[in-house]
Amino acid sequence: MADIAGNVLVISADNTLLHVGPADQILAHLGIRPENLATLRAKLPEMYDETGATLAVADDGATLRRHQDDGEPVNKQHLMDRVTLALAIMQVNVNKDLNNDEPDFRVPLIQGSLPVVLAALAAGFRPIDTNDDNDGGSLHRKSKHPHF
Numbered sequence: 001m002a003d004i005a006g007n008v009l010v011i012s013a014d015n016t017l018l019h020v021g022p023a024d025q026i027l028a029h030l031g032i033r034p035e036n037l038a039t040l041r042a043k044l045p046e047m048y049d050e051t052g053a054t055l056a057v058a059d060d061g062a063t064l065r066r067h068q069d070d071g072e073p074v075n076k077q078h079l080m081d082r083v084t085l086a087l088a089i090m091q092v093n094v095n096k097d098l099n100n101d102e103p104d105f106r107v108p109l110i111q112g113s114l115p116v117v118l119a120a121l122a123a124g125f126r127p128i129d130t131n132d133d134n135d136g137g138s139l140h141r142k143s144k145h146p147h148f
Helices: 026-030 035-042 076-096 114-125 138-143
Strands: 007-011 016-022 046-048 054-057 064-066
Touching: 007 026, 007 076, 007 114, 016 026, 016 076, 016 114, 076 114
Parallel strands: none
Antiparallel strands: 007 016, 007 046, 046 054, 054 064
């Protein structure tokens, strides 16, 4: 992973998809692999590290790199607001789910710095791996994030 460490925020442009996990596991967990990267690249959600830097999947399809964009840096408060919105959307979806096996489940709304929020969310999504028998914890199951 070169210089990418810690947790990675994965969020869709419309804020309906959110996932957080360790940088060295997130791509494999989502099913992003060298052999399918070319077909997935246009569909990939946005990814950010704990500093708010935009990440991109490297051409090898197995590692992340900091995006080489000369544009404006990400506004961390805006990014935190998007995380809060994504969590609220997740809660609304949980409330609407007639097959919800945990009717009292509440999606946590976490406040703090970006690294603190990502660490707390990563703990809620753990364990993440590529084992289809492992569906992670409640937050992981409720996120309904795609595995490509």
